[in-house]
Amino acid sequence: MSQPTPQRADYRHFQPITTRWHDNDIYGHVNNVTYYSFFDSAVNSYLIERGGLDIHDGEVVGFVVSSSCDYFASIAYPDLIEVGLRVGKLGNSSVQYELAVFKAGEEEACAAGRFVHVFVDRASNQPVAIPAELREAMEQLVL
Structure with missing residues (x-):
């Protein structure tokens, strides 16, 4: 059973991204693995x-523990894209993001995926509660 193509209206935040020459593969479109980089x-x-995440010196870091992506249409350099972002699940120490790649201005997604971050203490790598400022930012993305 095929799933419906995600629509722009299904997402809360959009991040513009410019494709790069080396994103294309030998088949002339953006390689599937590159979509994970767009999501990240x-x-x-x-x-x-x-959310005030300090990637260099903060006490917590987010580790990706699960990810997936479904593809609906190709993109290629020099397409301008926008990655739609929402939160599907928000736990104590983890969050599931739901993302979709759109060509700039288009309503239907070219790809859609998800990934799960678990937030851990930088020093011990043990799970910790999501800090308040990050949680507040994530709550704004919940549908």
């Missing part, structure tokens, strides 16, 4: 800008 960049940009 969109989430971390949001957490840094809106």
Whole structure:
């Protein structure tokens, strides 16, 4: 059974990303593995800008523990894209992000995925509660 293509209206935040020449593979479109980089960049940009995540010296870091992606249409350099972001599940120490890649201005996603961050203490690598400022930023993305 096929799933419906995600729509722009299904997402709370959009991160513009410029594709790069080396994103294309031998088949002339952005390679599937590159989408995970788009997801990671969109989430971390949001957490840094809106949630105050300090990736260099902060006490907590987010580890990706699970990820997936489904593809609906190709993109290729020099397409301008926007990654839609929302939160599907927000736990005590983990969050599941739901993401979609859109060509700039288009309503239907070219790809959609998800990944789970578990927040851990930088020194011990043990799970910790999501800090208040980060949690507040994530709550704004819950549908």
